[in-house]
Amino acid sequence: MSEAAAPMIAAHALRKTYGALVAVDGIDFAVHRGEAFGVLGANGAGKSSTMRMLACVSPITGGTLRILGRDAATDGAAIRARLGVVPQDDTVDTDLTVRENLLIYGRYFGIPWKVLRRRSDELLDFARLREKAGESVAALSGGMRRRLTIARALINEPDIVLLDEPTTGLDPQARHLLWERLFQLKQDGVTLLLTTHYMDEAEQLCDRLVVMDAGRIVAEGTPAGLIERYTTREVLELRFAAHEKQTMVEKAQGLVGRVEELPDRLLLYTGDGEATLTAVHARGVRPVTALVRRSTLEDVFLTLTGRTLVD
Structure with a gap:
């Protein structure tokens, strides 16, 4: 492979451990x-x-890391x-x-x-x-x-x-x-x-x-590719009054393949937000506010990693 075609960075099975802690567990990317x-x-x-x-300021524990065609394990200064x-x-x-x-x-x-x-x-x-x-x-x-x-x-x-x-x-x-x-x-x-x-x-x-x-x-x-692969084209966000929320959530179940309940709103992942909102209204669900938005990389990120805070 020519120098122009070779990756600027190539990591294979890259690992970093600190004693028993595994910080990076065998990753590959170019x-x-x-x-x-x-x-x-x-x-x-x-x-x-x-x-x-x-940055070649922390030695790799395992795998290989080549940067600019050089071995990061031995050519850090260069x-x-x-x-x-x-x-x-x-x-x-x-x-x-x-x-x-x-x-x-x-x-x-x-x-x-x-x-x-x-x-x-x-x-x-x-x-x-x-x-x-x-x-x-x-x-x-x-x-x-x-x-x-x-x-x-x-x-x-x-x-x-x-x-x-x-x-x-x-x-x-x-x-x-x-x-x-x-x-x-x-x-x-x-x-x-x-x-x-x-x-x-x-x-x-x-x-x-x-x-x-x-x-x-x-x-x-790619950002667009990940959105297409891991989430729907649109998200319908519904907000309810506190005393109505649970009843409305139960009525909205089953409208789409994925429904996510948050403390302040309900997320319905859908290919057509307006059509889903019409179906919501047809069930007698009356949100305080309704927002149709396109899915974003944040939706992908939370789908893959969860909403639980990690310290």
């Missing part, structure tokens, strides 16, 4: 050049352990030189200016000052931080710091960028601006691998993704 690949999972599913192995890493928590230096963060981080890669100055200017424009270049990082908003963290991860012109929960804690405007920056990277041919708790983010950014549960991959595919 990420191709220019692809945005997502890793979804609840807390404790094995996402962070997987990301640390991909792989790290070609990676960009955006950790879950921002690690920019608050005692330095925005530009200094880029310049000094770039020196760790041995990049000449002349090249660094040019790249820092390009990345300040990319991150929309040019006007903040001379300001202390301590004065930046959370969204600006996150954009700086991503810009800093690009200073070595990496082949792969690993992003761990890139927009956690940001307001909607900052999230959407970051999505624009990440989409631009993908358009430029950079390979992205990200973890996220935001299902809408995964639908927006990811070409393909895997869902992890208890250290294993339980589903893999």
Whole structure:
């Protein structure tokens, strides 16, 4: 297989254990050049352990992991030189200016000052931080710091960028601006691998993704493909007054193949939400509110991993 056709990342039977704890339990996946690949999972599913192995900062316990054609078990330093890493928590230096963060981080890669100055200017424009270049990082908003963290991860012109929960804690405007920056990277041919708790983010950014549960991959595919495979085209959400709920729930049973009862509403998974709502009314069911929506990746995620909180 040519270098261009070979996967940028190839994991086979990949395992990570911490004593008796199995964090990653024999997973297989491949990420191709220019692809945005997502890793979804609840807390404790094995996402962070997987990301640390991909970043070559945590040794694999078993299986194989090849990144950029190299063996992660033996060529970690060479792989790290070609990676960009955006950790879950921002690690920019608050005692330095925005530009200094880029310049000094770039020196760790041995990049000449002349090249660094040019790249820092390009990345300040990319991150929309040019006007903040001379300001202390301590004065930046959370969204600006996150954009700086991503810009800093690009200073070595990496082949792969690993992003761990890139927009956690940001307001909607900052999230959407970051999505624009990440989409631009993908358009430029950079390979992205990200973890996220935001299902809408995964639908927006990811070409393909895997869902992890208890250290294993339980589903893999495109967002649209997973929705088609694991849930219905639409979901009818019905809300009732508290004193009527149980009676109405009993009347609605059997209308569709899958009905899910939640504390505040009833979910009916259906191929045609409006037709199902008509059938609901025909049975004398009168919800306080009724909403027909398309199925989402969140429906898939909860179907595969459940609604029980995992600590």
